[in-house]
Amino acid sequence: MKTRRGSTAAALVAALLVFAAGGSAQEKATKSFATRGAIELGGSLSYSATWTVSDGVTSNDPIHLFSATPYVGYFVIDGLEVGANPLGVTYISQGSSHVTELKLLGSVAYNFKTPTRIFPFLEGLAGYSWISSSSSTDRGGFTWGGRGGIKVPVAAGALLNVGVQYLQVTLNHSGAPTRTGYNELGAVAGFTVWL
Numbered sequence: 001m002k003t004r005r006g007s008t009a010a011a012l013v014a015a016l017l018v019f020a021a022g023g024s025a026q027e028k029a030t031k032s033f034a035t036r037g038a039i040e041l042g043g044s045l046s047y048s049a050t051w052t053v054s055d056g057v058t059s060n061d062p063i064h065l066f067s068a069t070p071y072v073g074y075f076v077i078d079g080l081e082v083g084a085n086p087l088g089v090t091y092i093s094q095g096s097s098h099v100t101e102l103k104l105l106g107s108v109a110y111n112f113k114t115p116t117r118i119f120p121f122l123e124g125l126a127g128y129s130w131i132s133s134s135s136s137t138d139r140g141g142f143t144w145g146g147r148g149g150i151k152v153p154v155a156a157g158a159l160l161n162v163g164v165q166y167l168q169v170t171l172n173h174s175g176a177p178t179r180t181g182y183n184e185l186g187a188v189a190g191f192t193v194w195l
Contacts (some may be wrong), residue, residue, distance in 0.1 A: 013145045033151075033159070033194050034111040040073040040081065044161065044190025058118065059087060061095045067185075078135065082134060085125070092131075101131045101171075105145060111151065119151040121163070129169050129181075141170030147188065161190040 032038060046069075049062040067090040069184060073083030088103040105127035112120045130140030149163020165188045172179040 006134060034075060034081070034113060035077050036075050036077050038075045038195045040075075040083070040159075041190050041195070042159075042161070042190055042192025043068065043070040044188050045069075046177070046188050047185065048184075048186045064093045066091045066093075069103070069190075072188070073107070075111075079111050079113065081107075081111060083107045083109065085127070099131050101169075103127060103129045103169075105143065107148075119159075121147075121149060121151060123147040125165075125167065127176050129171065131171055139171040139173050139180070140174045141179070143167055143169045145184075149188070151192070152183070157193050157195075159192045159194070161192055162187075163188055 001073050037052060039156050043044040044066075044067075046067045048065045050065070051058050051062050065090060069088035070125050071080050071083060071085055072142070073079050073081040083106070085103065085105040086106065088105065090102060090103070092099040105125045107125050109121050109123035114120065123145060124144075126142075126144040128140060129143040130138060132138050145165065145167035147163050147165040149161060151159040154160045165184070166184060167184045171178050
């Protein structure tokens with residue numbers, strides 16, 4: 001079963017790369033991406049599950065994280081994009097405990113043009129996160145991190161975004177002397193269009 005999944009994933013990646021390498025009509029459309037004045041709109045969905053470990057013992061209840069993050073970006077010069085992830089929502093669930101986390105992040109990214117139609121990118125993220133739940137008081141703090149990956153045109157004016165993201169999320173009570181929060185590392189995928 002593992003071999004079949006690995007083969008399917010490898011075939012999907014190969015098909016995307018072949019698709020991105022050709023196509024004259026689509027190639028003309030992608031020339032306008034990552035140029036000064038272009039606007040990128042879209043977002044991403046993600047899911048991850050983590051298990052806490054304390055004194056070498058792994059918890060039985062996983063922590064489930066479901067996230068939806070909208071995105072808007074503007075190219076100030078060719079390749080350099082300034083953007084925002086306005087009001088990203090993460091739903092965190094562990095056993096009977098449920099928490100909603102909100103994030104407001106700004107971003108600066110560089111999108112590299114290559115001889116192919118694949119656009120590698122690096123992005124820095126910074127902003128504020130806060131949570132609210134029925135069982136605790138509101139908490140929040142500074143959040144920062146980064147993302148890197150590739151953007152692959154899948155249609156005229158549309159991109160599939162695949163990458164890896166790291167975020168250091170701070171969720172302190174008011175006046176807390178030390179940091180409380182979590183560090184998040186995971187794969188992200190999304191879809192954007194450019195105008």
